[in-house]
Amino acid sequence: MSEALDALIVMAYRQLKRFRRGRARLVSSVVNPIIWIVFFGLGWSNVFNFPMARAIFGGLDYLSFLTPGVVAMSVFTASFIGGITVIWDKQFGFLKEVLVAPAPRWATILGRIIGDSLIAVLQGLIILGLSFLVAHSLNPWGVPASMFYMLILSLAFTGVGVSLALKITSMEAFQMIISFLMLPLVFLSGAFYPLKYMPDWMKIIAYVNPLTYTVDGIRYWLTGVSTFNPLLDLAVLAGLAAIALVAAARLFSKTTLD
Amino acid sequence: MYCIKSVSGLMDIFIFGYISIDIFWPEISGWYMMSQEKDGFAVVVEGLVKRYGRVVAVDGVSFRVGYGEVFGFLGPNGAGKTTTIHVLATLLRPDGGRVLVAGRDVVRDPVGVRRSIGVVFQDPSLDGELSGWENLYLHGRIYGLRGRVLEERIEEMLRFVELWEYRDRLVKHYSGGMRRRLEIARALLHRPRILFLDEPTLGLDPQTRAHIWDYIRKLRGEMGVTVFLTTHYMEEAEALCDRIAIIDHGKIIAEGTPDELKKMAGNDIVYLKIREAKPGVCGFFEDLVMECKELPGGRVALKVKDAVKALPRILLRARDRGLDVLEASYHRPSLNDVFLLLTGREIREEGPMDMIRAMVMSRRWRR
Numbered sequence: 001m002s003e004a005l006d007a008l009i010v011m012a013y014r015q016l017k018r019f020r021r022g023r024a025r026l027v028s029s030v031v032n033p034i035i036w037i038v039f040f041g042l043g044w045s046n047v048f049n050f051p052m053a054r055a056i057f058g059g060l061d062y063l064s065f066l067t068p069g070v071v072a073m074s075v076f077t078a079s080f081i082g083g084i085t086v087i088w089d090k091q092f093g094f095l096k097e098v099l100v101a102p103a104p105r106w107a108t109i110l111g112r113i114i115g116d117s118l119i120a121v122l123q124g125l126i127i128l129g130l131s132f133l134v135a136h137s138l139n140p141w142g143v144p145a146s147m148f149y150m151l152i153l154s155l156a157f158t159g160v161g162v163s164l165a166l167k168i169t170s171m172e173a174f175q176m177i178i179s180f181l182m183l184p185l186v187f188l189s190g191a192f193y194p195l196k197y198m199p200d201w202m203k204i205i206a207y208v209n210p211l212t213y214t215v216d217g218i219r220y221w222l223t224g225v226s227t228f229n230p231l232l233d234l235a236v237l238a239g240l241a242a243i244a245l246v247a248a249a250r251l252f253s254k255t256t257l258d
Numbered sequence: 259m260y261c262i263k264s265v266s267g268l269m270d271i272f273i274f275g276y277i278s279i280d281i282f283w284p285e286i287s288g289w290y291m292m293s294q295e296k297d298g299f300a301v302v303v304e305g306l307v308k309r310y311g312r313v314v315a316v317d318g319v320s321f322r323v324g325y326g327e328v329f330g331f332l333g334p335n336g337a338g339k340t341t342t343i344h345v346l347a348t349l350l351r352p353d354g355g356r357v358l359v360a361g362r363d364v365v366r367d368p369v370g371v372r373r374s375i376g377v378v379f380q381d382p383s384l385d386g387e388l389s390g391w392e393n394l395y396l397h398g399r400i401y402g403l404r405g406r407v408l409e410e411r412i413e414e415m416l417r418f419v420e421l422w423e424y425r426d427r428l429v430k431h432y433s434g435g436m437r438r439r440l441e442i443a444r445a446l447l448h449r450p451r452i453l454f455l456d457e458p459t460l461g462l463d464p465q466t467r468a469h470i471w472d473y474i475r476k477l478r479g480e481m482g483v484t485v486f487l488t489t490h491y492m493e494e495a496e497a498l499c500d501r502i503a504i505i506d507h508g509k510i511i512a513e514g515t516p517d518e519l520k521k522m523a524g525n526d527i528v529y530l531k532i533r534e535a536k537p538g539v540c541g542f543f544e545d546l547v548m549e550c551k552e553l554p555g556g557r558v559a560l561k562v563k564d565a566v567k568a569l570p571r572i573l574l575r576a577r578d579r580g581l582d583v584l585e586a587s588y589h590r591p592s593l594n595d596v597f598l599l600l601t602g603r604e605i606r607e608e609g610p611m612d613m614i615r616a617m618v619m620s621r622r623w624r625r
Binding site for chain 2: 003006007009010011013014017018021022092093094095096097098099100101102103104108256257258
């Protein structure tokens, strides 16, 4: 068991070490959410600057409504992409080194997922810190709880990313998944506009979109505004995380070079 | 040749090697002893079959590798060498047959197999974003090593492959030869009993190749590691291996020591050039050689069993009969001749033309 734990820790350590070396990844993953906050958020916040506007966003100014969503989005994107870097390891051969090791496969893949999740949470925290500069109704005491939600979210989606990456062989297929899956999931998560104004068919998708519950949960802890009970949000996320992690571990255990 | 080599090898191990191991390699001598299993083989393969869709990559291969042996798979590209090594390393599931590595079944107990092996893949499998030291550290921790033991071993292995000075450089800045050496160090870090090397010197310059040959010889000599390697370089197989299996189209077509194999391709030939040769020269050597032929220009070709032993006797006889020998040379059949004899093709690589030919061949065969 201690052997498994060693393998788990060192695989997480590898991800962190690689991240520290690859500055470009940090910059690119932080720039994108900043663009959303500045060019999308600041722009619309002036549009929503009329007396009744706050009622649309549960009593919040638009930036305070938006920023928790962008934080969730950045963690989601970072995790998903982190998970899918398994494809790189396939192409650069490092995956074979892990596959041929006697350490339990669940431990090596879980370590990797935890490492990538910590990175994703770190990126989310950077965005959250910047959010405090522009949004005025965010509650700093909600940060630890939001971090917890962010961590569960990123474990879930790194797990999903890893599972997909183990099944996918080409970078092109991965690009397709990104464009087909990621943006729609973000738009249908209630990050940019409240769920209750969506058309019914959109609402249905939003309700099965796990990102919705993250946005909702993080928004609750940072602003007090939410659609669902924050515990329900957490339960949905935790359920998804459990499924994704088990799936990733199982897939990795069965991985061969066939 | 072979006899002399193996006897001195044994002497090394029993007299010099053993003593020097105890003095200089205190930890390793235990490791070496452990790998000396009286009965049982390091690798047992019986009727291995591996298919990719309709293509049969490995077609009923059987062989055994004893502990402490250097065993080579020699064959052209696409012969099934890498597939075999991947099955032995538990990364591919066999479609048929039985494979035991270190006494454990690769299908039923892959983890047991993984514990006893080290693998150097044909394609690089290092993390380029980490330094050489970090790559080994990562490997050690995954294999359950830690603390001072791990650090000492990392240093020992990095020094062994002469990369200690470059330990802090990121692997992506390493040259091809350095990477291959680092992979060898990494594969040995957890002290496996059996080391798999898939084309260990493919694409390397002659100098690096010589280095890697040295390491492999030391592994066998000083550390007693069993080595299974694949190669399509004949000189490599000949220089390193105790036994060789020649593989082509997924089947083993010949197996034996390099000398046994070469004997299949015929006998050695000694060539002499004699000043003012007269007809009937052959008569002088009748009792020493199997066959003799007089060639134009004062040259004589003598077919013998073992050129190395026959040559001094032939020269002595020539002097006794008053022949003035200007030049003496001999030709021994190479493994390439063996391959040619068995398949009608050459194994020779080097040069893009041969690569293309090999690819065309393998495609033709697959159809």
